[in-house]
Amino acid sequence: MTHYLDFEKPLAEIEGKAEELRAMARANDEMDIEAEAAALDRKAADLLKDLYKKLTPWRKCQVARHPDRPHCRDYIDALFTEFTPLAGDRKFSDDDAVMGGLARFDDRPVVVLGHEKGNDTQSRIQRNFGMARPEGYRKAVRLMEMADRFDLPVITLVDTPGAYPGKGAEERGQSEAIARATEKCLQIGVPLVSVIIGEGGSGGAVAFATANRVAMLEHSVYSVISPEGCASILWKDAEKMREAAEALRMTAQDLHKLGVADRIISEPLGGAHRDPQVTIAAVKATLLSMLDELSGSKRKALVQDRRNKFLSMGSKGLAA
Structure with a gap:
């Protein structure tokens, strides 16, 4: 059964x-x-065609959250072979909101990491709707350290409303875990490429997307806070999410102008959920291109490239 958004x-x-x-x-x-x-x-x-000709930021946010969009598991199943999932942070437990492990991508060994939201009620609850807890970010750190040790490129697939803000997560050091994952992204001496496949929410997304190259699907969003959360803080009214979405400049097109996103990956007319296979193929082509750009680079050069990218972020497109 097709799921239609409000404007559809x-x-x-x-x-x-x-x-x-x-x-x-x-x-x-x-x-x-x-x-x-x-x-x-x-x-x-x-x-x-008319509806998708010029989507507003809020409508793009709705498309990015569409329940039928391909999720992390769909990309891993379609693009990676010999995927061996690795679980646990070796400190507390495993986090089902974060998938990760060793795999082959186009016959090259890699480490792949991503947020998984789930595709039905049961799996969404199990995956906590893609909202990672501290152990998810500590698992990511463990896998990135492994990739660095064995000289394996890291691919991350970002799709999260944000890190889980629950009491237990805060007690176990949510902010510190996010900061450590972000720090580890900046430290590893291997190529790190990231694709925002749906929502890129807050530090929960930055912890996976502090990469040498960041691509965004055409109707994905990436922001420090959700439009509803921003509206609640600024105007004490979550119903002003449309105005907040405009102000946040969270679309792939805005972020490409600002230098936050390096590439925009086109989606089929009507969004990625209308033709997942075409979308997945486009993501594969972009990942291959980004990895090829970085292949042969020395460890110090990769680290410096990443640092330079984030230090200069936002310096272009501010007058737009």
Whole structure:
């Protein structure tokens, strides 16, 4: 069943009518409604094009959160072979919100890390909706140290509303764990590339995306806080999330202008969820290109490149 966003309701009506006609035709062989259904398909295609021609930041945020977007597990299953998941932070426990392990990408050994939100009610609860706890970030540090020791490139797939703000997480040092993961990203002497595949929320995302190269899917978002959280703080009204989304400059297009994102990966018309395979293929091509750019670089050069990138971040596009 297709999940439609609020602004897609007119599209839902047209596509629903086309499906109803085809269902009636399947039930009655004598009915010939293909011409009418095809006309509705054309109307739906035109409307989809209009809706996605120039999405507002808030609508992009909605698309980035779409439950049917490909998630970290989908990318790992499609793009990586010999994936061997590694669990636990060797201090407290494992965190199901963070997936990571050894794998082969285009037949080269790598370490892959990512936030996993889950794809149904049970898995979303198990994965804590992609909100990592301290042990998730400490697991990431452990895997990055392993990658550094064995000279393996690191690929991170970011998709989180933010780090989990619960009482237990704070008691176990959430802020310190995020800071250590961010620090480790800056220290390792191997190529580190990151793709924002959905939401890049707050320090929970930065801890995985402090990379040599950062790419964003066309309708992904990356921000210090969610629009709802920003609106609650600034205006004491979460319903002002549309204004907050505009002010935060959280879209891939804005962040590319500011130098936060190095590349924008095009999505199929209607978002990544409309054609996951095309999206996954585009992400693969971008990852290969980014890794090729960094291959052959010496350890000190990779570390310095990363530091320079983040020290200069935001210095361009400020007047835009």
